[in-house]
Amino acid sequence: MSQRLNFDFSQRPLVPYAHDYAHGDAESWHHHDCAQLIHTLSGVVKVETRQGSWIVPPSRGVWLPAGTGHALHIVGAVAARTLFVDPLARADLPASCQVVQISPLLRELIVSALALPDAYASGSRAERIYELILDEIRVMDVLPFGLPWPESERLRALCQQIHQRPGESWTLARAASELCVAERTLARHFNRETGLQFSDWVRRARLSVALARLAQGETVLTVALELGYDSPSAFSAMFRRVLGVTPANYFPAAEKRGLR
Structure with a gap:
């Protein structure tokens, strides 16, 4: 049985999170009510799901739709920058697990989002960054690193x-x-x-x-x-x-x- 984690999207459509892992670290089976984009700046992350395994090389990312049970295995020193995304933020978010190319623009937007406030005014810089991140997620290129079982x-x-x-x-x-x-x-x-x-x-x-x-x-x-x-x-x-x-x-x- 996987652990269920929840996030508050009442004030913003996504929650950015930075976390560094040491070689050999792991996260046991769990899932979120929201979608998740894990972006690695270094090291390799192996993501296990019921449908297959997904290898995330440095500078790439893995997209996990809401409710996807998964476990993480860390190889090398991994600097991860994660977005937890409200599944209702956009109607056309990716519907399946996939390893994706992180564009230079999306990479910098993720870094910028880490410093944004939880609440923001309509038309503000923070709102534009969040909305542009969602735009970029919709056009991410899929990479052939998945091993479907x-x-x-x-x-x-x-x-x-x-x-x-x-x-x-x-x-x-x-x-x-x-x-x-x-x-x-x-x-x-x-x-x-x-x-x-x-x-x-x-x-x-x-x-x-x-x-x-x-x-x-x-x-x-x-x-x-x-x-x-x-x-x-x-x-x-x-x-x-x-x-x-x-x-x-x-x-x-x-x-x-x-x-x-």
Whole structure:
């Protein structure tokens, strides 16, 4: 049973909150009546929900709709800046869990909101900042860092094996053989339950492990080989396609964007 937390939105549409975590910290299962945007300035946050897991790299964020039960696991020193959002503030707030890109504008607005008063006058600077934050939330780009879990027990057990041993060769043929089903059948059911192709799910699982290990200071070479890549360059190419920079530069680049 998750703990239920409530916030007062009688005077403003969202409540900003700053909190820093140490490596290894965790928050047990809980939920809020409001929506939540967790923005990380450093470190990596792993968010567990009943529907899947969501890896939040530095400078990104995760959106959790109101009522979503979740638990947090912290990797590295995490500086988190969170918005608790009234679910009635806008009619078109995101309706599903998703890892999102935090634009430079939204990042600065979140920082500014931390210094705003609880109550404000109509037409004031505070009102405009709050309303602009809500505008920016509606247009956040979704990033491919979510690992949706299938509903059936057999497919969930398969995904747990992959997540626990991501460095092994997880082909569709191998998975189908282990489940004693045809490859085409497995591919169809897997896509229907997760929304992803099997190979894409495996790639995301490996990326989630890589982000956690790199955040702890492991070398690119070690991470690449343990995740089953033939060379660090092959791993770096995949990493760059997803994140826009090489793994060697990603965490230093994230730190240079500054902690608030």
